[in-house]
Amino acid sequence: MAFSMHRISAPVFGQMLANLDYIFEQATAFVAEHSLDEAVLMQRRLAPDMFTLGQQVLWLCEHSAVAMARLANLAPPDLATEPDTNIASARKRISVAREFIGAITQDQLEGDPDRPITLKVRLGEVTFPAQEYLIHFAKPHFYFHTVTAYDILRAEGVNIGKIDYLGAIMKERISAK
Numbered sequence: 001m002a003f004s005m006h007r008i009s010a011p012v013f014g015q016m017l018a019n020l021d022y023i024f025e026q027a028t029a030f031v032a033e034h035s036l037d038e039a040v041l042m043q044r045r046l047a048p049d050m051f052t053l054g055q056q057v058l059w060l061c062e063h064s065a066v067a068m069a070r071l072a073n074l075a076p077p078d079l080a081t082e083p084d085t086n087i088a089s090a091r092k093r094i095s096v097a098r099e100f101i102g103a104i105t106q107d108q109l110e111g112d113p114d115r116p117i118t119l120k121v122r123l124g125e126v127t128f129p130a131q132e133y134l135i136h137f138a139k140p141h142f143y144f145h146t147v148t149a150y151d152i153l154r155a156e157g158v159n160i161g162k163i164d165y166l167g168a169i170m171k172e173r174i175s176a177k
Contacts, residue, residue: 006108006110009067009068009071009134010101013142014098014101014102015168017061017097017098018098019164019165019168020057020060020094020146021091021094021095023165024090024091024094025091027087038085038086038087039086041156044155046148046155053090053149053153054090057093057149060142060145061094061096061097063145064142067133067142068101068109070117071117077096077099079093079096114129115129116128117130117133150164
């Protein structure tokens with residue numbers, strides 16, 4: 001099968017965002033069962049110099065939906081710029097990112113894999129060829145923030161496991177045996 005920017009991006013981002021939404025569904029039940037303050041949970045972090053759970057969600061959505069917008073030469077969805085302070089707003093942000101990514105067609109992403117993608121980072125502007133941007137920048141950042149959000153929720157006691165992080169693709173294959 002030929003390399004496809006769409007095949008290695010949209011379904012992967014969509015799957016992981018769906019998995020994260022499920023994990024936040026579990027977090028909702030956990031918060032209710034333990035009478036916890038969602039705002040406190042959304043402020044949790046793994047280390048003092050790391051982003052909060054709310055910031056992790058903001059950045060994982062940024063590195064998926066905004067990356068896809070850049071690759072498709074589209075305006076990015078409105079994801080807001082402030083971190084989420086409750087689970088419902090985090091799930092809404094995830095939903096907006098999923099819907100945006102799900103609407104991008106294969107034709108919108110194909111073309112020159114070396115076309116320049118320029119973005120601003122803390123250290124200034126950086127330009128990548130499109131394929132390198134997706135593979136070596138957007139996806140690693142997305143996975144980092146996604147797994148960190150999972151880890152924060154797991155560390156707080158939410159009853160989730162690796163199979164929840166991997167999601168339906170693994171659950172379907174395990175159930176089929």
